[in-house]
Amino acid sequence: MTGIPDAPGAPRRRGRPARTETGGGPGARERILTAARAEFAEHGYDKASIRGIARAAGVDPALVHHYFGPKEKIFAAAVEQAVAPAFSAPAAVTEGPPEGAGERLARFVLGVWEDPVTREPLLAIVRSAVANEIAAGVFRDLITSRVLVGVAAELGGPDAQLRAELAAAQLVGVAMLRHIIKIEPLASADIEQVVAMAAPAVQRHLMGTGAD
């Protein structure tokens, strides 16, 4: 459904349903992704179906397949969209003096979780990834290639990738306990206090042993 739209009344091409009867048109791709996220969140990766996603998006299942291919590919696209705000994490590490890298990374990552607009898609994806191995693999590959490798490249030094992952673990753990398990007082604590408490641990991981 990319490129020039079918002219009204144009002869139907085989295997490509006309826009009017598929529910396609402007925004269809976005609508399908939003519906996919909701479907994965509600039913889990295993039980989510292309048919269910199509129904929620108001399009024909053939159009879902046309845009994305099989279920794993739809999930990958939904993860990519949900995780996209985190793609700037490597920049957060480098965009100021090294001694502030931990605080910048903590504020950036926890900020993504603080805003409902970026949190809800992430929550949906994390729920799917925790419940299903295929979904976990999609999430893992994207986080590794688009976030962790970039952060590690900025760090350099021995065990840079492992140190980036320990830093990520601190922030993933805070997000999990604050926004998913909702343990108090962490769940209600002022975000600036949480950033201030997490930052030294993140900084230590980023800079390696002996950086304190």
Place this chain on the structure above:
Amino acid sequence: MTGIPDAPGAPRRRGRPARTETGGGPGARERILTAARAEFAEHGYDKASIRGIARAAGVDPALVHHYFGPKEKIFAAAVEQAVAPAFSAPAAVTEGPPEGAGERLARFVLGVWEDPVTREPLLAIVRSAVANEIAAGVFRDLITSRVLVGVAAELGGPDAQLRAELAAAQLVGVAMLRHIIKIEPLASADIEQVVAMAAPAVQRHLMGTGAD
């Protein structure tokens, strides 16, 4: 089904099915809990049913209800059993010199996740808790009352509970990325290296700012 077993041929008491036809007997409670964990892990909290748990345990649904009551209570018992190995976390903090508390806690908590015997039940519970608010509440209450409050009491000082939670977040994040999302190289790293890298961050949280 506690106390003196029904004598063979004894008159049936109303509302309490005889052991032979319910599948009760020695080990029935444990068997039900194990079946419940598997049921929650496979179907999620929402879709898990007392009937399914009873079938997997080879007992009558009435016996499941007799031992545990409604679904939320079965889940609470399954969580308690799965999380029980972590109840010794406060002791790990205090059983040696303060400067080693972070390392002891890191080794203890990550060790619970390292052993498949203690990891599998935890994984099942974490999957349910991430997917469902009621399950998250049960998990939260137990972790708070049986682990975090105890650790905070050992720490004392301002924000002790919040500091205990930041320390827990570091370890929860490591467990999540190593055992659930399986991000490399963290997933395959030697556990002693992981403990050594996590310990200073945990120590800093436990002892508060400026303890380095």
